[in-house]
Amino acid sequence: MDKDFFKKNDYVIRRSFIDPNMCTLLYRYVCLAKARLEYIDLTTNGNFDEQPWGTFNDTQAPGDYSKYGDLLFDTLLELGVPTMKEMTGIDVIPTYSYHRLYTEKTILRRHKDRPSCELSTTLFLGHDISNLTDKNYSWPMGIKKKDGEEVEIHLNPGDMIIYRGCEVEHWRKQFKGLKHAQVFLHYNEKDGKYHMPFDTRPMLGLPGACRQERKKEPTRKSIDYGWEPENDYKTFDIID
Ligand SMILES: [Fe+2]
Numbered sequence: 001m002d003k004d005f006f007k008k009n010d011y012v013i014r015r016s017f018i019d020p021n022m023c024t025l026l027y028r029y030v031c032l033a034k035a036r037l038e039y040i041d042l043t044t045n046g047n048f049d050e051q052p053w054g055t056f057n058d059t060q061a062p063g064d065y066s067k068y069g070d071l072l073f074d075t076l077l078e079l080g081v082p083t084m085k086e087m088t089g090i091d092v093i094p095t096y097s098y099h100r101l102y103t104e105k106t107i108l109r110r111h112k113d114r115p116s117c118e119l120s121t122t123l124f125l126g127h128d129i130s131n132l133t134d135k136n137y138s139w140p141m142g143i144k145k146k147d148g149e150e151v152e153i154h155l156n157p158g159d160m161i162i163y164r165g166c167e168v169e170h171w172r173k174q175f176k177g178l179k180h181a182q183v184f185l186h187y188n189e190k191d192g193k194y195h196m197p198f199d200t201r202p203m204l205g206l207p208g209a210c211r212q213e214r215k216k217e218p219t220r221k222s223i224d225y226g227w228e229p230e231n232d233y234k235t236f237d238i239i240d
Pocket of ligand 1: 111112
């Protein structure tokens with residue numbers, strides 16, 4: 001049983017969460033979003049608001065395109081709730097989605113995630129490995145299991161790894177291909193120790209500037225949407 005495996009290992013693999021047609025659509029969507037950001041970056045000399053368009057300055061993958069809380073991927077995040085329950089046995093609430101287009105020679109350092117990523121998934125959308133002779137190449141993600149053993153997990157487009165982001169150390173060694181699109185879908189346990197619906201935004205689909213905790217970071221470029229939550233959301237330090 002998947003949920004027994006998850007309980008024992010703090011991770012589980014869901015094959016074919018989305019079908020090949022959906023993968024093609026989402027992969028091309030991410031590639032176009034990255035090209036759009038390059039255009040905006042060029043025509044504004046880098047003087048643009050990252051909130052609606054994305055960034056090339058994520059410290060986890062500098063130079064690669066990343067975007068928080070995209071409308072389409074936040075929709076996928078919400079659609080993933082029943083699958084999360086099925087695979088983990090845990091009732092979850094959505095926090096946020098984050099997508100990224102990794103490029104040549106990228107490395108993802110070993111890390112754990114912040115509390116909004118208590119229950120996380122990383123979903124492989126598609127890649128460009130036309131520079132490689134090995135057409136079966138699939139960039140693996142490393143995971144340190146509960147018992148200390150380190151495993152490398154290979155996914156096909158549409159597959160995802162579900163893992164306890166705050167507890168399981170994860171990483172990727174250097175990427176050998178040209179492009180690799182991945183979306184992270186993050187959840188909290190419903191009524192659990194974090195329980196931050198929508199990552200403290202008023203609703204899904206809004207940018208990170210709407211996060212209540214983000215207002216406490218004056219150095220970040222952000223928009224004040226004038227929203228003050230009535231809920232007693234918890235605050236925390238950002239790890240990455
Ligand atoms: Fe992570």
